[in-house]
Amino acid sequence: MEELYKEYVISFFDKTLQLQGDRPEGVGWSGKGQRLRFEDLLSIGDIRGKKVLDYGCGKGDLYQFLKDQNIPVSYTGFDINQNLISMAESKFPEAEFRVFDIEEERLNEDFDYIFLCGVFNLKVAGIDETVRNVLKMLFEHCNIALAFNALLDHSLNQDFQLHYVSPEEMLQFALKELSPHAFIKESGNSDDFTMFVYKHKNSI
Numbered sequence: 001m002e003e004l005y006k007e008y009v010i011s012f013f014d015k016t017l018q019l020q021g022d023r024p025e026g027v028g029w030s031g032k033g034q035r036l037r038f039e040d041l042l043s044i045g046d047i048r049g050k051k052v053l054d055y056g057c058g059k060g061d062l063y064q065f066l067k068d069q070n071i072p073v074s075y076t077g078f079d080i081n082q083n084l085i086s087m088a089e090s091k092f093p094e095a096e097f098r099v100f101d102i103e104e105e106r107l108n109e110d111f112d113y114i115f116l117c118g119v120f121n122l123k124v125a126g127i128d129e130t131v132r133n134v135l136k137m138l139f140e141h142c143n144i145a146l147a148f149n150a151l152l153d154h155s156l157n158q159d160f161q162l163h164y165v166s167p168e169e170m171l172q173f174a175l176k177e178l179s180p181h182a183f184i185k186e187s188g189n190s191d192d193f194t195m196f197v198y199k200h201k202n203s204i
Contacts, residue, residue, distance in 0.1 A: 056119030
């Protein structure tokens, strides 16, 4: 993604955070919608005690959800927005948060599970190519499975600012470019879908 569009994404979430504060709405979710998406993500497998990367972690809401569910993990959160990372660090000093962009920096560690929840929901030029590039780079550093959540292109009430994805096209991409062990999970939220991609069949 070009730098100009990244600056737009950063600015967009700076404004929502300023307006909404430390609530799900501060990163563009409703409380119910966020909870349903997190529940979908966690059906990927038993992540207890595993090394987890939350790519596009925002202010650490997924980490808070894991704590609330008493699911212990070795957690790392990456985001391109410094303000969101600073808030996450102040709330959760025991976890690792970092400003990181895999399109610009080299990732030098591997993770058991990698989650991307609503990371590419804003419509900007070149977003489809960015999604595929980022997923390919991240999956190289994934030991067990990756979960990707996006807005469903079949949604009836679409917002012109948001990016909607075809689950069929995304699954075809994953099966061809990532792993033969990929599938779309029926979501608890009718507006989006979650895709799971596993390294090995016996991990499903």
